[in-house]
Amino acid sequence: MRSRLVDAALTLLQHQGAAALTVRNITTRAGCSTTGIYTYFGGKNGLVDAIFSNGFASFDQALDPFLDEGDLLGAGQAYRRWALAHPMQYMVMFGRAVPDFEPSDAGLERALVSFSKLAAGVRRAGIGGDADHRAHHIFATVHGYVMLEMAGMAPPLSVPIETLYLHALASASEPIRPPGQTVN
Amino acid sequence: MRSRLVDAALTLLQHQGAAALTVRNITTRAGCSTTGIYTYFGGKNGLVDAIFSNGFASFDQALDPFLDEGDLLGAGQAYRRWALAHPMQYMVMFGRAVPDFEPSDAGLERALVSFSKLAAGVRRAGIGGDADHRAHHIFATVHGYVMLEMAGMAPPLSVPIETLYLHALASASEPIRPPGQTVN
DNA sequence: AGGCGGACGTAACATTGTTATGTGAGATAA
DNA sequence: TTATCTCACATAACAATGTTACGTCCGCCT
Numbered sequence: 001m002r003s004r005l006v007d008a009a010l011t012l013l014q015h016q017g018a019a020a021l022t023v024r025n026i027t028t029r030a031g032c033s034t035t036g037i038y039t040y041f042g043g044k045n046g047l048v049d050a051i052f053s054n055g056f057a058s059f060d061q062a063l064d065p066f067l068d069e070g071d072l073l074g075a076g077q078a079y080r081r082w083a084l085a086h087p088m089q090y091m092v093m094f095g096r097a098v099p100d101f102e103p104s105d106a107g108l109e110r111a112l113v114s115f116s117k118l119a120a121g122v123r124r125a126g127i128g129g130d131a132d133h134r135a136h137h138i139f140a141t142v143h144g145y146v147m148l149e150m151a152g153m154a155p156p157l158s159v160p161i162e163t164l165y166l167h168a169l170a171s172a173s174e175p176i177r178p179p180g181q182t183v184n
Numbered sequence: 185m186r187s188r189l190v191d192a193a194l195t196l197l198q199h200q201g202a203a204a205l206t207v208r209n210i211t212t213r214a215g216c217s218t219t220g221i222y223t224y225f226g227g228k229n230g231l232v233d234a235i236f237s238n239g240f241a242s243f244d245q246a247l248d249p250f251l252d253e254g255d256l257l258g259a260g261q262a263y264r265r266w267a268l269a270h271p272m273q274y275m276v277m278f279g280r281a282v283p284d285f286e287p288s289d290a291g292l293e294r295a296l297v298s299f300s301k302l303a304a305g306v307r308r309a310g311i312g313g314d315a316d317h318r319a320h321h322i323f324a325t326v327h328g329y330v331m332l333e334m335a336g337m338a339p340p341l342s343v344p345i346e347t348l349y350l351h352a353l354a355s356a357s358e359p360i361r362p363p364g365q366t367v368n
Numbered sequence: 369a370g371g372c373g374g375a376c377g378t379a380a381c382a383t384t385g386t387t388a389t390g391t392g393a394g395a396t397a398a
Numbered sequence: 399t400t401a402t403c404t405c406a407c408a409t410a411a412c413a414a415t416g417t418t419a420c421g422t423c424c425g426c427c428t
Contacts, residue, residue, distance in 0.1 A: 001406090019284060023385060033408050034386085040406095044385065091280075094335075099283030100203060100385090111337075132341060136332070137352055144328025148320070151278075153295070157316060168321055171355070185375090207416060217377045218417085224375095228416065284416090 002040045004030045006050055013051070013088045018097040021048075048092065048101045053110045055089045058082070060114055067121030072173035073166075075121060076142055080165060083146045090150070094143065115139065127175045134173075141172045186224045188214045190234055197235070197272045202281040205232075232276065232285045237294045239273045242266070244298055251305030256357035257350075259305060260326055264349060267330045274334070278327065299323065311359045318357075325356045 008030040012020050023044055027034050041047040062082045066074035083090045091097035093111070103111070119135040127134060145165050148154060154161055192214040196204050207228055211218050225231040246266045250258035267274040275281035277295070287295070303319040311318060329349050332338060338345055 022383085024383090032406095035407065035409095038386075095280060096275075097280065115337075130342070133343070133348055136338070136341065136348060140328035140332050140352070141325055142328070143331065144324035144326070147278075147327065147331065148324050153299075154320070157320065158314070159317065164317055164320060168324070206414085208414090216375095219376065219378095222417075 001030075001032065001036065005032075005036060005040060005047060006054065009047055009051060010054075010089070013092070014086070018088060018091070018099075021098060045101060045104075048098050049104050049107050051089065052093055052101075052103050052107045055086070055093045056110050056114045058086070058089075059093075060117060063114075063121075064117065067117055067124070070121055070124035070126065072121065072125050072127075072138065073169055075118070076138070076169040076173070077166075079142050080146055080149075080162075083150065087150055090146070095147070122173075125173070127173065138169075138172045141168055185214075185216065185220065189216075189220060189224060189231060190238065193231055193235060194238075194273070197276070198270070202272060202276070202283075205282060229285060229288075232282050233288050233291045235273065236277055236285075236287050236291045239270070239277045240294050240298045242270070242273075243277075244301060247298075247305075248301065251301055251308070254305055254308035254310065256305065256309050256311075256322065257353055259302070260322070260353040260357070261350075263326050264330055264333075264346075267334065271334055274330070279331070306357075309357070311357065322353075322356045325352055 005026060009021060009026050012025055012029060023034050023037055026047070027036050030036065037044060037047055041050060059082055062078050063075050066072075066078055088097065092101070115135065118139060119131050122135045122138065123131040145161075145168060149161055149165075157164070189210060193205060193210050196209055196213060207218050207221055210231070211220050214220065221228060221231055225234060243266055246262050247259050250256075250262055272281065276285070299319065302323060303315050306319045306322065307315040329345075329352060333345055333349075341348070
């Protein structure tokens with residue numbers, strides 16, 4: 001039953017958006033009454049929190065193969081691919097798409113796990129410099145690009161966004177070279 | 185009266201967050217009945233849309249002095265400063281902080297004006313390469329950094345975020361140098 | 369003076385998340 | 399076997415939300 005509720009919420013989220021994610025919609029689709037959400041998740045927040053943690057798990061599953069080998073470019077592409085394939089879930093995780101939802105402490109810890117995996121991947125890539133700083137930079141860049149693309153804020157460009165994304169990714173994950181500091 | 189409603193909504197947003205932005209709260213604070221929002225803005229969406237456009241105007245006002253001189257570093261710092269000074273408004277503009285709010289076509293056009301000003305600044309900076317691509321890259325980077333910082337997702341760092349932000353900003357706005365492609 | 373249109377308030381409406389209350393089935397102990 | 403207890407579940411209600419129908423009154427134009 002617990003999984004039926006999560007599944008119903010996920011399909012509802014993916015097909016009809018966050019606005020359709022109401023307690024009544026979810027429960028009727030799952031085949032139970034509104035109280036089901038409260039007995040199993042303690043409320044709507046709990047269910048969304050499950051989706052939140054779930055998202056990071058699926059996320060890691062997509063990125064781990066690349067990060068385990070220190071392949072930052074591959075990981076970055078997998079990041080974008082996952083986000084574009086699960087836009088609603090991505091917005092729940094990073095964009096506060098569900099009104100009044102705040103991730104629990106457990107959910108936030110789960111998110112930190114994903115970040116530390118990225119930092120470990122950066123360390124494994126042997127790029128030099130502070131791995132945490134680099135991970136932060138890569139994350140910010142990638143997140144910024146994906147967010148803008150998902151928001152439809154891509155300006156008129158003569159080149160597919162994917163190309164720009166790859167350039168930015170390459171710049172952000174290039175090894176340090178002491179004197180010359182150039183980009184692009 | 186129109187401005188009284190906007191002011192009430194803005195102070196409410198800044199002091200109590202987006203959750204307190206209810207029609208009844210706004211109107212009682214502005215000293216009128218709930219219908220006031222409908223006669224002047226056609227609904228809550230209209231009011232939030234006014235805040236949205238308002239935000240981009242204030243935003244431009246902060247960045248224009250720098251962009252007019254092609255000072256990308258100054259503009260980037262002004263960007264972050266404005267965002268940290270108006271976090272709630274920034275989230276309304278870029279983060280879908282208000283439930284069920286979608287910017288109108290006019291609002292989106294207003295946002296595009298801000299972006300084209302950025303592109304013009306990049307062109308004025310004489311950095312080389314495609315100005316639109318560069319503007320997109322700078323915007324994505326800056327937005328990613330600010331978003332992460334506002335979400336409290338800054339990992340434990342040995343250096344103040346501001347320093348990292350400046351490095352990223354410098355990398356993103358450096359002029360092209362043909363052969364060697366390095367970063368940091 | 370006579371309308372007349374628009375700003376405004378009151379009260380209601382549908383929909384949201386949440387909770388109080390009841391019910392019934394399955395397990396447990398005497 | 400029977401009494402009791404616990405837990406999952408439904409029904410119905412609750413407060414709060416955005417929105418709208420309706421009535422009223424003030425100011426302007428002919």
